[in-house]
Amino acid sequence: MMREEIVFGPIHSRRLGSSLGINVLPERGKLCNFDCIYCECGWNRDGRSDKHLPSAADLRSALEAKLSGCRAAGVGIDSITFSGDGEPTLNPDFPEMVDITLELRDRYYPNAVVSVLSNATKVYKDAVFGALRKVDNPILKIDAPTTDLARIINRPAPGYRVEDVVEALKRFDGDFVLQTMFLRCEGFDSSSPDVLQGWMDIVRILRPREVMVYTIDRETPQKDLVRFTPEEMRSLVRPLVEEGFAIQVRG
Numbered sequence: 487m488m489r490e491e492i493v494f495g496p497i498h499s500r501r502l503g504s505s506l507g508i509n510v511l512p513e514r515g516k517l518c519n520f521d522c523i524y525c526e527c528g529w530n531r532d533g534r535s536d537k538h539l540p541s542a543a544d545l546r547s548a549l550e551a552k553l554s555g556c557r558a559a560g561v562g563i564d565s566i567t568f569s570g571d572g573e574p575t576l577n578p579d580f581p582e583m584v585d586i587t588l589e590l591r592d593r594y595y596p597n598a599v600v601s602v603l604s605n606a607t608k609v610y611k612d613a614v615f616g617a618l619r620k621v622d623n624p625i626l627k628i629d630a631p632t633t634d635l636a637r638i639i640n641r642p643a644p645g646y647r648v649e650d651v652v653e654a655l656k657r658f659d660g661d662f663v664l665q666t667m668f669l670r671c672e673g674f675d676s677s678s679p680d681v682l683q684g685w686m687d688i689v690r691i692l693r694p695r696e697v698m699v700y701t702i703d704r705e706t707p708q709k710d711l712v713r714f715t716p717e718e719m720r721s722l723v724r725p726l727v728e729e730g731f732a733i734q735v736r737g
C-alpha cells in the first residue's frame with residue numbers, strides 16, 4: 487500500500503491507539519535498499535516513477551499543519567511513526583526530520599510516542615544512530631541470520647552483510663526493539679533450524695529490550711509466501727521467552 491502524503495492519518499489501531507504516520511520517501515514511489523519478498527509497498531522496480539524526496543522543511547510544514555489541525559479539532563494522537571514507502575534512513579534529512587518531529591511532538595502532543603521502522607542498514611552511520619537513539623521506539627529489522635538467507639527474503643542491495651548490521655546494532659546496548667518477519671517460502675523457512683537458531687543467537691548477542699515477531703497479513707509481491715499462526719510463532723520463540731526476553735507475537 488503506497489502512501490501519498492508526507493504525514494498521513496491519524497488512523498486508529500488497537501496497538502498504537504490514534505496513530506499518525508510519516509512517509510519521508512517519494513510520494514508516488516518506493517525507495518529502499520532492501521526489496522523484501524513480503525513488502526507491502528510492492529517490488530522496488532514498480533515504484534520508481536517518483537524519485538522526489540521530501541525535505542526536512544517539507545516535513546516541518548506538513549507535520550505542523552497536521553498536529554495543529556488535530557489539536558484545534560480536539561483529535562487525540564497517541565503515536566507518530568516513521569513508516570513510509572521504503573527505508574526512512576535513506577532520506578539524507580532523516581536526522582533533522584527526527585529532531586523536527588520530536589520538537590513538534592513536544593509542543594503539540596507531548597504524550598505521543600515517536601517510533602521509527604527501519605531495516606537497520608544505516609545504523610552504522612553516526613548521524614542515523616544518533617537520531618534513532620532519540621526516538622522512543624527504534625524498531626529495527628533482522629529477518630535472516632545470514633547474508634545468504636537475507637538474499638532470499640530481503641533481497642538487499644549489494645554490499646549488505648548481516649554481520650555488519652549486528653555489529654552496528656550492538657551500539658544500542660539492547661535499548662531498541664528488534665522486529666522479525668516469520669514466513670515460509672521456497673528456500674526460506676523461519677522455523678527451520680538454520681534460520682531459527684541463527685536468529686536466536688543474534689537475539690542473545692544483541693539483547694533487545696523487546697522483540698516483535700510478526701507474519702504476513704496483506705498481499706505480498708512474491709506469491710508463494712506462507713504465514714505462521716500466532717500459536718506456531720509463540721511456540722518457536724518459547725526458548726527465548728524462557729530466557730527472559732520480552733517477545734511480542736503478532737499474527
Ligand code: SF4
Binds near residue numbers: 520521522571605
Ligand atoms: S525493508 Fe521495509 S520498505 Fe524495504 S523492502 Fe523491506 S519491507 Fe519494504
